[in-house]
Amino acid sequence: MAVDYTVIVVYLAGMLAMGWWGMRRAKSKSEFLVAGRRLGPTMYSGTMAAIVLGGASTIGGVGLGYQYGLSGAWMVFTIGLGLLALSVFFSARIARLKVYTVSEMLDLRYGGRAGVISGLVMWAYTLMLAVTSTIAYATIFDVLFDMNRTVAIILGGSIVVAYSTLGGMWSITLTDMVQFVVKTIGVLLLLLPIAVVKAGGFSEMKAKLPTEYFDPLGIGGETIFTYVLIYTFGMLIGQDIWQRVFTARSDRTAKWGGTVAGTYCLAYALAGAVIGTAAKVLYPKLGSPDDAFATIVKDELPMGVRGLVLAAALAAVMSTSSGALIACATVANNDIWSRLRGVVRPDGEAHDEVKGNRAFILIMGLAVIGTAIALNNVVEALTVAYNLLVGGLLVPILGGLLWRRGTAQGALASVVVGGVAVITLMATHGILANEPVYYGLLASLAAYLVVSLMTKATDAAVLAAWRERLAGRDPELVSEPVPAHQ
16 A cells, blocks of 8 residues: 555655745735635636535445445536536626626615625535535545544645645635546546446446346436535526636636536536445445545555556545635625624735635634534535525525525515525424425515515616626626736
8 A cells, every 4th residue: 555655644744845835925915815806717627516416425425335336426517517507607707797796786686784694605605515525535545454433524625725735725716626636546536447448347237237237217207306406506696606606717717617617517417326335336335435446446446546546536525625614704794794793804805815815714724624523424514504505595695696586675575584494494394305495495585575576676776787787887896807828
């Protein structure tokens, strides 16, 4: 295992080095939180694919393939569909808004002050998303070093917190590009073909497994529908995703770069399901489907290659974890803390802004590590995160983008009613039940429509200013100049 250990150690050291380099570039709020809004198509596509394809997509995607066969691709597939929908229909408008958070967008659209409440919901989502990614370090480091779970979480989490705190979005962007390349080589180019060959090829896999393993809908229509509600719609409104859209150099980059990333996700989904199906042939009686990834890597891959593929899994976890962490800290500082204090500093106060956001990343990072140590169930934590996000924020966000008659009161009612309904139904029906997101979303929609129609329409001046921002024509918006080398 010495060669494998060397690969992993070099990889982790490289992540920290990029954090140090990124610190030298992050001199303003814009540079620290959204990489100066200057990413070109290549970097944008790679980093967007990296953040949405995390540990759940890699380890969990292979596990679903082990359990259900090719239809296990649906979870990651719906993530790709969501990213495609966001990129094609909404990303250009979102990028032109030149904001930092989803709550800022809601304030611009409705002319109200729903920022703190919507910020709390988004903060809870991003916190739990970061926690689920951090928990996944335990699985990888256990395979690598037979390491204690708590120590593994502290080690992996500390590295992510360190490079994220140092350089903000610049560090995360650079590390995500490396992680994207490592994932592509490790999972798509190495593990996928090796797993299929070790399982005897597709003909042998079909001969040894039940026919439902090759049924595209074998996982069940209700499960697929739930995945669409949670993950496809979740991709449309998550702060972690929007914050990457804000990094795009132009609305064209956001649209086409995101489309490339979404297409990549579809291929990644199928690859994970095929790897899991091959693992079912090789190890038909594993204790847990989520053990499939680690088992096939540990037992079937040659020295050196094994280290690279485990680095790919680590890359998947780190990219999602760091993206969720900076999103969580951005929301906590800009949408909650600053508003409660009544302090909103202009971008010009660069030193204070960078120092403040850096402090919040460190604080939120420590909270994420502590919560990850206390929790055990990744699926439940992730379900709570997406139920709150979709049930509480989907309707007011999409309503604001698509329906002129929506009002601030309707948006606020939608957030509160949807969030309370989701929490209540999770308490009564169970966290993993489908009812919380189904009925929470319906309750949110009903509250939005009824209250909006019962209240005075949004002021014409607010809507006019909103349309100017959407079109990128707001004369008060001052964009930072793009250096020639970019």
